[in-house]
Amino acid sequence: MNENEWWAQQFEENRGHLRAVAYRMLGSASEADDAVQEAWLRLNRSDAAAIGNLGGWLTTVVARVCLDTLRSRSARREDALDAHVSEVPANRRSVNDPEQEALLADSVGLALMVVLDRLTPSERIAFVLHDMFDVPFDEVAAIVGRSPAAARQLASRARRRVQGAGAASQPDLKQQRQVVDAFLAALRGRDFEGLMVVLDPEVVVRIDEAAARPGGPTEIHGAQAWAKGAVAFAQLAGSLQIMLVDGTVGLVWAPGGRVSRALKLTVANGRIVEADIIADPATLGELDLTDLPSAPT
Numbered sequence: 001m002n003e004n005e006w007w008a009q010q011f012e013e014n015r016g017h018l019r020a021v022a023y024r025m026l027g028s029a030s031e032a033d034d035a036v037q038e039a040w041l042r043l044n045r046s047d048a049a050a051i052g053n054l055g056g057w058l059t060t061v062v063a064r065v066c067l068d069t070l071r072s073r074s075a076r077r078e079d080a081l082d083a084h085v086s087e088v089p090a091n092r093r094s095v096n097d098p099e100q101e102a103l104l105a106d107s108v109g110l111a112l113m114v115v116l117d118r119l120t121p122s123e124r125i126a127f128v129l130h131d132m133f134d135v136p137f138d139e140v141a142a143i144v145g146r147s148p149a150a151a152r153q154l155a156s157r158a159r160r161r162v163q164g165a166g167a168a169s170q171p172d173l174k175q176q177r178q179v180v181d182a183f184l185a186a187l188r189g190r191d192f193e194g195l196m197v198v199l200d201p202e203v204v205v206r207i208d209e210a211a212a213r214p215g216g217p218t219e220i221h222g223a224q225a226w227a228k229g230a231v232a233f234a235q236l237a238g239s240l241q242i243m244l245v246d247g248t249v250g251l252v253w254a255p256g257g258r259v260s261r262a263l264k265l266t267v268a269n270g271r272i273v274e275a276d277i278i279a280d281p282a283t284l285g286e287l288d289l290t291d292l293p294s295a296p297t
Contacts, residue, residue: 127158
């Protein structure tokens with residue numbers, strides 16, 4: 001067995017995994033095959049001997065190809081496949097193989113694919129890689145071009161949407177609005193005790209790098225700790241407005257009409273249990289912000 005045949009064999013051992021990753025990202029068996037094909041071509045153009053972890057390297061390549069595809073959905077470079085068809089390992093199965101199509105569809109599920117289609121490209125990549133294939137956030141971050149903390153937020157937001165958090169019912173929104181109204185009123189009034197009433201004792205607050213103070217924490221645990229810090233920034237509360245943030249009631253700071261900060265709040269049992277404070281422009285641009293001018297009835 002020569003060197004090229006050995007690398008072809010190694011690639012074939014990873015093909016099933018790569019195609020599963022690509023299919024979950026793209027929702028299309030033919031596009032998944034294109035992404036895997038591109039990974040094979042890039043491997044042939046690379047110094048394969050210098051790759052320490054071939055499986056991880058190939059997964060990263062496929063993920064980046066899929067991200068580009070999700071962002072553009074542009075026409076495929078059909079000539080790339082034809083020009084290199086003789087280089088592809090011979091046991092590549094047809095993209096129109098009914099058995100393979102059925103196995104892929106069964107492994108993912110139509111309902112999940114419908115939900116995944118509603119995610120932004122970065123959310124989908126982060127969710128699929130981390131939640132479905134256990135790729136660390138450090139590696140996810142490098143693929144989507146974000147910090148690890150931002151990648152974690154992308155996956156968290158996608159997870160809530162997949163689990164149905166983005167489709168809150170009117171009664172849920174009404175309760176959320178009441179809690180957020182009380183939180184905002186207490187914040188504006190510098191009412192420490194009022195904040196403690198609406199914050200869960202074990203509340204977790206995540207602050208992205210753009211929103212965090214230099215040298216300050218990016219995660220806060222506990223109602224008392226957050227309430228003390230929140231009161232210190234009460235002067236900003238007058239400009240906060242209540243909006244739907246990714247389908248749930250949250251707060252947005254938009255001086256001059258430009259969104260500069262968003263607070264994604266998770267409400268359970270009448271209290272705020274989680275909060276994400278977001279100021280990263282790229283992340284803000286991917287948020288689904290909807291006006292909520294009056295309390296739901």
